[in-house]
Every structure is written in structure tokens, then in C-alpha cells.
Amino acid sequence: MADTNVKTDGRALAKLFAGIGATLILSCCVGCVRVKPFEREAHSRKTMQERDASDAKLEGHVHEYREGSVGGSGVGGGGCGCN
């Protein structure tokens, strides 16, 4: 039987992800109404705060060694604007 080769479709993959990412960024930045500082009461509530970093690190730690995927966890930071 012929040997198995690894597919090298990295470029097409990168273009796909770049396209999706650019679309999402543009729709996020352009399409959203600006929220003024005095309108951010809900964002400053306890349940809207980011998960503790060490807790999130442990959660990621459980999965990253038992699955074939990593990454994408950095999305949690920022965006509150309530400080």
C-alpha cells in the first residue's frame, strides 16, 4: 500500500481563517453602537467579570493534553471598558 502523506493545505487554510477573521472584526467594529461610559452598569456587575485567570488556565490544562486542538483561548480578555 502506498505511504500516507500529510496534506499541506496550510496556505488555503490561512486564507480561509484570515477572511473569516477580517469579516468578523469589521462587523464587530463598524456595526456596533458605541456604549457610553454611563451606560455600562451591567458590564461592571460581578457575573460579567472575566473568569479568574488561574482557573481558566487549569480548565485549559485539562483539555489541551487530551485533545488534538489548542489555541483560541485568548479571546476572553478585554472589551469590558467598565473600569
Place this chain on the structure above:
Amino acid sequence: MRLQLGIILACLTLAGTAASDAQEREDGAGDATARLLVYDDNDATTVVTSIADVDATLPGAISIGAHTVLDAVSSASVDVVSAATGRWQENRVEVGARAVVPVAGSNLTVGTVRSQENDWLSHTASLAGSRELFQKNTVLSAGYGFTRNKIGRAMDPSFERSLLSHSAEVSVGQLLDRKSRGGIAYSFQALSGFQSSPYRYVAASDGTTVPERHPDKRRRHALSAFVLRSLTPRASARIDYRLYRDDWGIASHTGTVRFSVELSKRVSAALDGRLYNQSQADFYRASYPTSFRFMSSDRELASMWNVGGNAQLGLQLGPLKLDARVGAIRYRFRNFPRLPRRVALLAGGGAKVEW
């Protein structure tokens, strides 16, 4: 073992969080956290992970932090049986330091991490930055990290391999309306070097047995997004999704839902659920008829899915925050005959004090 591979992306994540925290603190403020998590599965593997982390803000809004992680692993899984060894135990010790420096309206984070096991040593350096825009409606973050790994094999001093990793991540967080915010992130990792297990062998149907052979190069892409919304003054919901692809042929989808509730001024609770599904690597086979160029018996490269959930309870006593959690994960390996299913239980807790 390969406990270090995720460190670099975790560093970039922590760097972003550290920068965000640093913006909010006054001089002299800080926090210290201790946390423990026990993982135990029916594949005879137990991992006890403990974390200690401390942060302090210095004059000039410079923030410094340090952390240490200890993994104590005990296993007699089917991997070990196939390698004809008994139960093994080992520890991994990770130490790291970081500094967040405000520069021209942005926060720059530099960090370093060292991780050591009996058969693996790694060093990571990372640089990340974040900037708030549009009256703090938007936060842009970007980071880069480099890790050098030195891989050995227990009781075999002649075995030495290396693995280099470059990682990058960009993310944007955005207020969506008065009650919602969201964000997206893209992360990329390029690995070059030894990526097989130094202990695993693969047996072909024709009777040949060879050491596991994975490709030396791997490029990994992850695109993720989240939306967090305040449902009531005391409750919120968050939905996360991640799309992952790599050039080994693995594609995965990860979805997470988390509900947080403030039960009283001091007590809070959270419930979360997670669903994960992945396809197999191109070169992975449940059985090989003969010796191939690339051969693997790594179940993490097989087609699999898992579903899990956690319940968490938090208590705040002045500057002290306590929390405890229990959880479970059910794994299903579609084409790994030696272990078609696995169930894991999780339990842990933490304490954090702020000043």
C-alpha cells in the same frame, strides 16, 4: 511526556489578562492566588495540578507577576500497557514571571516560563500588547511567543530531540450594547521538530513494530468567538465557539456555554457545559497493514468527541475569595479500539486574596 505544548498559548492568554488587570489597579495593589485541581479517569490516570500566582502593581503603573505550576501525574493507561511498562509517576514543575509596562497608551507584557519534567525541558519567551480604543468600547490585543523544547527519554541518556514552537495570537474585544460584549481571536502555532512520543511503538499487521513516527512540521490555526450577556442584574450567560484546523488534517469544533449567578452579596455560582468534536489526523489509522512513513498510536490524533460540565461555587469574605468546583467529562474515541470510551471526574478549589 508532552505536558508543555500548551504553555506558550496559555502565556499569551495570561499576558492579555495581566495587561487588563494592570490597567485597573492602583500603585501597591496586588493579589495572590492558590488553586488545586484533581483529574481522575477510568483509564487509570490521575493528575493533581496546583497553581500559585502573585501579582503586584508598582509605581508608574508597572505590574509584575510570577507563577508556579506543579503537575503530579500517576498513570497506568492503555498507552503504558502498550509500551510494556508498568504504572509510572512523574512531576512537572513550571515557573514563570511577567511584567506589564504601559507604553504610549498601550500595555506591553513580557513574560518567560520554564518547565521541567524528567524527560522534557522547555523555555518560553513571550511578548504581548493590548490597547483600548473608542472610549474603551474596543480592546485590541496581539502576542507572540517562542518555545524551545529539549526532549529526552527516561533511562536512555543517548536519546535527545528538540522541538521549536512559534505562536501568535490576535484578538479584539468589543462592547456590543449596554448588556452584551463579545470578541474574536485568531491564534497560530508553528511547530518544528520531534512531535512523537519517545515511548510509544506502533505494530503493523504484517508483524513489524516501529517507534511512533509523526511529521516534524505542524501548523495549527484556531479561530474563536464569544458573546457574554447580562440576563438579569444577578445573572449572565456566555457562549464560546472555537474552530480549529491544522495541516495534519485535524479539524475540530468546540462549543461552551456558561451561566453565572450571584446568589447573594457573598455567594456566587456557575454552571458550564462543553462539547468537543474532532476528526482524525490524515496519517492516523486504527491499524496499519504494513510500515508507513508516518505511524501513530496516539489517541489524541484519532477521531473523537467529548462532552463535559462543571458546577462551581464561590464565596467572598472581604478581600478573600474562595471557590470550589466539581465536574465530569465523557470521552468517545471513534477509532481507537484499545480505549473506545473514557470518563473523567474533576474536583478542585482555589483561594485568592487582594490588597
